[in-house]
Amino acid sequence: MQKRWRGKKKKKKKKKKKKKKKKKKKKKKKKKKKKKKKKKKKKRRRKKKKKKKKKKKKKKNKKKRRCLEYESSSRNSRRQEARRGEAGGRKGYFMDFETTRKSSYLENYTNVDLRLISSGVGMAMVLISFMVCLYYNVIVMYGMYYLLVSIVYMDGDLPWSKCGNSWNTDYCLTERPDLSNFTEEQKINVTLKRMDMNCVDKILAEDNMTMLSVNFTYNYTQTALSSCDETVLPSEEYFTNFVLRLNEVESLEDLGGVSIKLVFMLGVAWLVLFYSLRRGVETSGKLIYFLATFPYFVLVALLVRGVTLEGYMKGIEFYIIPEWEKLKDVNVWREAATQIFFSLGPAFGTLITMASYNPFKHNCYRDAILVAIINCSTSIFGGFVIFSMLGYMATVTNQAVQDVTSSGPGLVFVVYPEGIARMPVSGIWAFLFFFMLIALGLDSQFAMFETVISALVDEFPKKLRKNRVIFTFVCHLVGFLFGIPMATYGGMWVLTLMSNYSANYGLIFTCLCELIAINYVYGNTNFCEDIELMLGFKPNLYWKATWMVITPVAILVMLVVSGIQYEPVVYNGYEFEAWVEGIGFIMVGLPVLLIFCGAIYKVIQIGGIRAAMKPDPLWGPAHEEHRVGTKYATIRTTSQDNLTMSEVGELNSSQSVGGIANPAASTTSLNITSSGKLEDGVESNNKTGF
The missing domain is CATH 1.20.5 (Single alpha-helices involved in coiled-coils or other helix-helix interfaces)
Structure with a gap:
């Protein structure tokens, strides 16, 4: 137990x-x-x-x-109104950079804008940039769609490389037959097979001829009947009949249905743009380093591949050898000017927005010249890349180079993809080409849409600056909704309308107004003094002559003559109706209307044309250490918010060449002698130098 x-x-x-x-x-x-x-x-x-x-x-x-939110509820920042001045090419770059840098540092204490009669020019720039962004993103959308298709068909033939698909017609032809060994009769028969016989009969009836006539020769079919030729490349039918479905609509009166695949890709394009611009330059600035350099590598690769293709010299000779008689056509000059505006960016407001981030003493003179030279060199280099491929296309299809060439979307989404489809490993080359196209499109979009957003945020800082991300999203959503008509079956016609009218005549006219504003309203002398303050030297006679005389006169002549020689817009044989052109003229007139409305508003607000033609007496560099010389007044930061519009008007009326003398009674000390020193009895701020 x-x-x-x-x-x-x-x-x-x-x-x-x-x-x-x-x-x-x-x-x-x-x-x-x-x-x-x-x-x-x-x-x-x-x-x-x-x-x-x-x-x-x-x-x-x-x-x-950016400018700080101002305590005074009666006045908001109007920085974009103060940014003025650009011509064309290098002149526009230099003027934009310098004018902007002077006005970009308004966050410290100068609660004033330039308050000139030309304030509507800034609004016109913002509107033009917004309209261009709408159709630019549609082009990016097409590039994204082709990029995805290139990835899917990376291992095989691209879908636009051959005829015989469901979207192809009987007129689809991969290459034209070589007729050198054919008899005259055989040449005529082969040529007539790919022509619209109704069109042929009409032309023959007009010329009082028949096919049995003695004068009916092969040369006649190649010249008089060339307009009846309906043969198309497989890449053209893929783009027109499958991607766009343009063959299913007849006119702009009926745009047809909405293409779901294109709307989806358009949404992706706007989302990518929003993600890149959600915090402004902080996010987009990092991407620019890649997007600006990557296309150069692709261009070099495409050029190396292009010069190894058969017949590349045909295209390069066509590119290099000039046709001097074309210089007599004013439309050529207008198109060249428009191209310069699009490539360099003057009159869009993009240079103004980006230059506002530069330090006050930054050498924008050097930047303007370097960027203009690099831009011109890149354009010439890109021409060799394009025309080497066009020479190859002309050789393969047995056509002349001028018959292969196309402009606008036709070159990017028809001719060049056709050439790529005929190359070995076509999927990889297509991927690189369309990725480069997307990079170039987004690069341009970053600057233009940032201009739109920054302008509105600067105009209404109290409401929008705190909620910038939400406001940016709303702007992108609006852009997406406005872009949906260009994603319909007839969307290419809408895109063509916008590209021809939104930033063509209106853009050039805005640039002319800006030149007048900076050189004759604000004053070329004042502007040159501002440049000297920032750079340490004044512009020479060349710059003054181009800003004041040569460029304004050239732009004015170009506008008048191109207006006289105006021709209706045509896309692939479809001539736009009168009411469609009316919409186009409205797009041209809107920026012009804003310029005049802005001028009228300023005259009424300030009280007189003379007062509106003078800059605000407080206008100048924001930082005290930069307000050097007799031109600028000492500003007491403690009392500036109490300055009313009437007091500022009195100050403005008392402005003289030597400085600002005998201002109206106010709490701001501004009394300056001709020597640049404050008169006795007036308190001075030691922090502000003269």
Whole structure:
């Protein structure tokens, strides 16, 4: 019995020990869990602190880059009104950069704008940039669609490389037959097979001829009947009949249905743009480094491949050898000017927006010349890339180079893809080409749409600056909705309408108004003094002559003559109706209307044309250390918000050449002698130098 009792005791002790061990283990586990939780909490706190610090840094950077929200509820910042001045090409670059840098630092204490009669020019720029962004993103959408198709068909033939698909017609032809060994009769028969016979009969009836006539020769079919030739490349039918489905609509009166695949890709294009611009230059600036350099690598690769193709010299000779008689056509000059505006960006407001981030003493003179030279060199280099491929296409299809060439979307989505489809490993080359196209499109979009957003945020800082991301999303959503008509079956006609009218005559006229504003309203002398303040030297006679005389006269002559020689817009044989052209003229007139409305508003607001023709007396560099010389007044930061519009008007009327003398009674000290020193009895701010 005793043994049993002792055995039970031992068992109980063992159980107790086990329980104690389990409890200890549980306690240890709990302690470990608590420690882990504490560590996690500490990590979270550290992360939160880091995030807060980053946010604070971002806010500080934003404050440095943009105007601070003003305490005075009666006046908002109007920085974009103060940014004026550009001509064309290099002249426009230089004027834009310099004018903007002077006015970009308004965040410290100068609560004023340039307040000139030309304030509507800035609004016109913003409107033009917005309209161009609408159809630019549609081109990016096409590029994204072709990029996806290139990836899907990477291992095989591209879908636009051959005829015989469901979207192809009987007129589809991969290459024209070589007729050198054919008889005259055989040449005529082969040529007539690919012609519209109704069209042939009409032309023959007009010329009083028949096919049995003695004068009916092969040369006649090649010249008089060339308009009846309906043969098309497989890439053209793929783009027109499958991607666009343009063959299913007849006119702009009925745009047909909405292409779901294109609307989806359009949404992707706008989402990519929003993600890149959600925080302005902070996000887009990082992407620019890649988007601006990557196309050069692709262009070099395409040129190396192009010069190894058969017949490339035909295209290069066509590109290099000039046709001097074309210089007599004013439309050629107008198109060249439009191309310069699109490539360099004057009159869009993009240079104004981007230059506003530069330091006050930054050498924009050097930047303007370098960018203009690089842009021109890139355009010439790109011409060799394009025309080497066109020479190959002309050789393969047995056509002349001028018959292969096309403009606008036809070159990008028909001719060049056709050439790529005939190359080995066509999927890879197509991927590189369309990726380059997307990069170039987004690069342009970043600057233009940032101009639109920044202009509105600067105009209404109290409401929009805090909610910039949400406002940016709303702007992109509006752009997407406006772009849906260009994603319909007849969307290409809408795109053609916008590309021909939204930024053509209106853009050139805006540039002319800007030249007049900066050189004759603000004053070329004032502008040159501003440049000297920033760069340390004044522009020479060449710049003054081009800004004041040569460029304005050239633009004016171009506008008048091209208006006289105006021709209706045509796309693939479809001539736009009168009411469609009316919509186009409305797009041309809207920026012009804004310019005149802005001028009228300023005259009414300030009270007189003379007052509206003069800059605000407080206008100038925002930082005190930059307000050097007799031209600028000392500004007391403590009292400037109390300055009313009537007091500013009195100050403006008292402005003289030597400075600002005898201002109206106000709380701001502005009394300056001709020597640049403050008169006796007037308190001076030692921080502000003259």
